[in-house]
Amino acid sequence: MPDRGDVRAVKASPRGDSQVQVEAVPPREGAGPGEVVAGFLEAITSDDANFATARTYLTPEMSKKWRPETGTTVLSKAPDPGPARSGGRDNPGIDVPLLGRQIAEVDAQRAYQAVAPTDYRRTIHLSQYETAGGKAEWRIDNLPPGLVLGASDFQRSHRSVNKYYFAAGRNTVVADPVFIRQRIDPVTRMDPVTQSVKALLDGPTDWLKPVVESPFPEGTALKKGTTSLRFDDRNTLKVPLNKYASGVSRSQCNKMAAQILFTLKDLSATRVDEVQLQRANGGPLCGLRSGQEEAYSPDHSATRAGNQYFVDSKGRLAVLPDDAKGEPDVVLGPLGTGAVPLTLVAVARDESTAAAVSTDHRQLYVASITSDVVQDPPVVQSAGKTPEQRLSAPSWDGRGDLWIADRNPGDPALLRFAGGAGPPRRVVVAGLDGARIESLRVSSDGTRIALLLTDGKKTTLQIGRVERRDDKGDTLVSVADLRPVTPQLETVTAVSWAGPSRLVVVGKEAGGVQQVRYIRTDGSSSPDAVLQGVNSVKSVAASDDPNRPLVAHSEEDGIVRLPAAANWQTVVTEGSSPVYPG
Template sequence: MGADSRRNGPAGLRRASALLGCSSVLLAGCASMPDTGDVHAVKASQRADSQVRVYAVPPRKDASPDEIVTGFLEAMTSDDTNFDTARSYLTPAASKKWRPEESTTVLASAPDPGTPVPGRRDNPGMSYPLLGRHIATVDAQHAYQPVTPSDYRRTIHLSQKSGPDGKQWRIDSLPAGLLLGASDFERNYRSVNKYYFASGRDVMVADPVYIRQRQDPVTRMDPVTQAVKALLDGPTNWLKPVVESRFPSGTGLKLKDGTRSLTFDDRNVLKVPLDDQASQVGRTQCMKMAAQILFTIKDLSSARLEQVELLRSNGSQLCVMGVGEAEGYAPDHSSGRPDNQYFVDGKQRLALLAAGATETDEPQSVVGPFGDGRLEVGAVGVARDEHRAAAVSGDLSRLYVASIVSNSELDKPVITSSGAGIGNRLSAPSWDGRGDLWVADRDPGRPELKRLAHGAESPEPVKIVPGLDGARIEAVRVSADGVRIALLLTKDGTTTLKIGRVERHGGEGDPVVTVTELRPAAPQMETVTAVSWAGPSRLVVVGKEAGGVQQVRYIQTDGSTVPKGILPGLNQVKSVAASDDESQPLVAYSQEDGIVRLPAGANWQMLVKEGTSPVYPG
């Protein structure tokens, strides 16, 4: 619970620890408290149990500066209304200026109050350094922004103020926003995807943000209402240039007086009352608004969401949409369709294992030149409609596109790399949900990211803004919605993972396509060797942390970690593939075990001993 203290258990912190012991009555009752034995302060950021409730304790009379600082850090980790108890550690002026909702600074572990420094004549009181390892910031839009881990050092200042109980120590200067250790952040917050439409298209794009696990201390909204409000507030700044909301600008909730939460009725219908900004929208627009809410809420609520009903400010119905109706807006319009698993077999042919196949089922070579031996296949990307594939030759120098459902001819290569050596040629290709094909030419003399519109037109170089600063693209994976791209970039012998935004300008028939504003997606990993999209805002990566061993793990596209996201039991992994449908098994290539897969709730299963380069469509 609460903030880390390296001092000998101030009274406020000890009382908070005792209260936490009893707070478990919310779950399974509270055993009687022992009346003997020592009381120890609990170091909060050692665990992240989202069911634990931390109750803040106000400062006692004549509390020492140490107790004020540690008590305040503790109180910041609670769900106390408007952080009233945390504010009781501040002077009135400091409390008035403090805006905990504006940002959250996340440290690797709970902030450590360093050795205090006495004030000077011109600045009396006590100053405490707050020390830690900065790993991320959450902004006012609830967007998580990882940073390269660095030393954190800020100052908190105390002075003595006169009050009804005489002079008392209080904090009069402090860092902006909340300051939390990683596990306190995980206990208090949860990731949720807001959904917007890709610009000019009726395709949903996930915009991950963090909301409170329980009621928000400032707004007193529950998680469902927080998520809907965040959706109405609009997309985060990073995603905003490539998405649109169907809600009229400025639309807000119109909750009844005294209420803070949206409600489900007995038919699992979520009723969402909107203000006057939305009262005049037509049915087509209203249905798209409802779809945005359905996608945002469907995985958040413990109740089974069946429908969303949007209401005008006067309470009359705008429109109703069911869960099934919204699926037409899924990124590649194939939500719920089982994807086949593909790989390059031991004879360098493209083979598939049908969705739902068992361990004993034999893989089949695909129809056409990629499956009949006319081309030795080195790497492959299968179009999302599973009618075509793009294959790189065994020496990675040539890229071909051909049908995998009919026995077509092997046409000339659509791209040829002149790179010297197999490692300096073409990457594995990737298809987005628009049907465009992407590949990187790793030739050191002419490195380029290329796109073939609809997988058939002439390849065009894609400009990366502001540039790669000398890094080389090793791997390319484009999202199903077509507006985000994952790139493995190598520089100075280290390969890192970054996510870029895909922008299209100009006419729809001949747009200028750029990748902009690359941001780190796995800053906690020293090197990343393989990546695949694994859902609307989730990736599966293979890599190592500094000084660690190889891991296969899930991460969010915003760079935050997924609880229990590390997948044990597999070594020497060279490539990995996941479906956009998160219920489908993970597939990987291990030098030890060949092609293996991991179904939900099971262990790794070997599919084929001889094979490489597993992929799902995309």
């Protein structure tokens, strides 16, 4: 270290891309079958334009047939080529097996779906192909469709983005998560912003499509030849559309622009102050400034206070203090008196009403929490023999409807109270296959429901689509197309929505310890999603606002809270059932 001389300012070197990038390398002359397969598997992890280098490992015929954009198989680790073997007299050439453990599938719509880890075994076939120089070289002439990537390579090259569509018949948006390339898409050569807008215009994924709609007219796409959307010096994004969008009204166009603004929020490196949509001839359609899209947010009509509620040691509904030194305040009305001791609660999203289950789990009460009123009779009672066989925790959706499950083995039911009032209506759930609904949480947009399903001793988390149809003036509601969210977890004990397409989950893997982790509704998660520092968690609550702290009930520490960039803090030593509105 120098110990004398002047201090001088120097220019720092330009900061490079911190993300690892793979440079694809073509096959060497005379490479054997195993080397060809290994080189191909390495080449498909790159961002090479149209996977040009990866195609040099294929025969010309196979290169023309191969469509990497048709989907991606995600394995827990990079695919492992097994020992090569002769294809035999009826199958000349060499077969090389691809081995691994599959954990997810990504379809042509870019939709990710986690699957229970299963053995993966497919075959790559190679034959000798005569090159232009007259030499016979081993090349791949048959392989599995799409791409096959290990989880680390997939996470390095892809990122999750929420597209947004409107809930059917409503002016509120619904998130539709998909995966795009981190950098330039090898096939379309589009940057992440353009990929996201294109994915939005392509329409909702098949799973969400029955319950959402898009104001973009059918056939709307980016103007032909558009591979990059540029920002001007005022952070305005101009989006040129084709002829199908040219005749839309101003109100319809504003909703279209709002969809784009919501979608681009997930690209944290991209600041969008305004979106301007353009006709095919370059003329303006409409513009929407950042912030105006919030009129279509699922909670735009509710209060933004985001109070945290819990059940205190006397069975009363109370509001958690802002800091650990404050004292909780019980709510107004009968739910704050303790006349009927409570155990499980849910507060309506406008924070004017709450629903609570009695300590024996037999009765459900609904009452105002903003004024002193007389306690009404319970809106429903369960005939289950034990508390575990009676009522679950209730949940409010963004439409003002109240949901609860009666776990009575003799007459199990998912019940919905329109507007939070009786009578209860049964909701048909397709695909339960004998499983019992242990707990539930409905999304703020009312189109999706998270269900904890118990089958024997195992409790799993599944997401269902909430479908509504009109029947002679009456609304019939059902839950369809259940799909697993945490197939890697042996059991799940608690769940809460933590944003438009994210959940916070309490569970554990087979032979593992309890985890509190964030996970997306498609089953994907980031490497840093597991939260440390809290044990024996019984319940958990998160807000749709990512700036609000996570709250949990720990048997060891009481009601604890996790503020941003801080550690868990005990707020109340005695209490249970912490909840945010919803």
